[in-house]
Amino acid sequence: MAVNKNALIRYKTIDQCLRNTLKKWTLNDLLVACSDALYEFEGKHSDVSKRTLQLDLQLMRSDKLGYNAPIEVYERKYYRYADPDYSITKLPLKKDDVHLIKEAVAVLKQFKDFSLFSDIQGMIHRIEGSVLGAEDAGKTIIHFDKNEHLKGLAHINTCYQAIKEERVLTIVYQSFKASEAYSRILHPQFLKEYNNRWFLFALEKHRLITLALDRIQEIQLCTSEPYRDAALDPDRYFKNVVGATVHNRRPIRIQFKADAKMSPYIATKPFHSTQRLLHTDETGSIFNIFVIPNFELERLFLGYANHLEILKPERFRQRIAEQLKQAAALYS
Template sequence: MPINKNAYNRYLIIDRCLQQGGRPWTIQDLLKAVEEDYLETTPDKNGVCERTLKGDLHNMKLPTHHNAPIAYSRRRGYHYTDPEYSIHKTPLTSEDLLILHQSLHTLKALRGLGLADDLDDLIQRLERKQPSAGAATNSILQLEAAPEYIGTEYLKPLYKAIREKTPLVMQYQPYREEQASSEVVHPYLLKTYNGRWYLLARNEAKGPHIQNYALDRIKGLSASSVAFQPTDTDFSTYFDHLIGVTIPERDSQVENIRLYIRAGRAPYVLTKPLHPSQVTVSQDTKGIEIEIYLIINQELKSRLLSFGPDLQVLAPDSLRDSMQKLLNKAVARYH
């Protein structure tokens, strides 16, 4: 069972006391030490009772916790039978190693992203520590991992530039352009969407509006001599009303979008909402009507198109008209 933070803080204080083997430690001595140290750093101002502290001493001795060699005698009080012991030296348990073994599958999914050159070495060192008996050999948890997309080699230099606030000269070729152009950008954030990496940055020539750049369209990077331009954009809320990564320079207001979804697809939308703002307006045997509050962008339209005939845009009219034009173009390709 995981150890909560407050209990672990008490364990550290008890450990520090018991390492001082030159004096006997009674339960009252330990309580006083905990109250003097623990209450200064812990929000719980109710104090620690003797029962709690005795429970801590018991738990510290458990193999699933720290397997601490704690003993008690009337002459020596509470003490470590091994004077060299400390919970800071506690080796990983077999349960810890099994958890790490399963975690390796998640770590390995990051190997191809270039964010940490030492990650492979870390994984190999962890694998050498796996328990041989009873260890899980097959993954029981698999995450969808992005393949080796073009452009992931730029993740590490972009991450470094963002952290060090370094403007960059970027050779960038949009999908519809035949040649790359040179652009000076002030990098702010790396983000994934739909299995693809994007850089969010300010373009020196285009002003403060945040631009996004797909990493697979970057053709080269170098440092720029211009002064870095910080942003006051709060990226913790930037995507609250977005699907995808794009906020249009025009028409960027949040819209109340009403959708009707046929009964066959309705359970998928109810159990996996299109967006956290989703609200069910009505529901019957034929389908459901929902509302979402989003900025309309191309990523949203692509998501709605993926529903095919099972979805109808009810409002706003601008999105309804846009979707109708896109669907008419799609139908025309089959004539």
């Protein structure tokens, strides 16, 4: 059942009032308390109607939100909890809730050695201790592919905070192609992970560039110029590519055929969100995708070399064919 923010504020306020047994609470008292709480949280007057409050009390008494609050009326006008120790903040968890929390904690623990998530370690331990209990310190069921020893992971926090706080960075960087490292002033925009490798996308002057975090040698804040925001949406920016390399080109339609053995796998794990099945028979299936060709896409196709053939366009087909010839030559 969906509950809006104002309703949650009212439930919490009613709960605080009824837990205060030093005062006798009438319906009008509860109305004033809820209105004051809404003003405190929202910064504007919001009078609560008597009908709204009565519906709140009815809902808190019910099982719709899982409260089952023991709210009773005494002396024909005052409200209280029949159990003075009751509170909606101390509800016992249902068995299904505990299972869901177990799964969530298991996922969070996969990031225990990842610097960006170090602050949640205390929270995880508190959840395990207070909710799950000692008997649940068991085996891992969900495992993520990760490598804590990758170079560059130490830079993630600095980049993340700089993006969040809109700060400029001075980065000493050496690409694989460069003979030596050099310093550059960058305006970080967002981070992206692909295939267990992290990349920083940043503005350098007026162009967006991509830096692999494992090629960064030094990084520090720069205060000599104001931050510029490119106002980019990562989902839109990567819409037409596989991986992290985005070229300033139009996407093209790539058609390929997978053999019968590999077709079901590719059908259930598409290369890209635009993938469509065109034809299938006993020899295999023909698919197409609408993407911008890049290094990562080529590596993806080459990984299925003996199960897949590029059909169109001819230029991309020849590029993959040439790389396959070079690879075969290494074993000739």
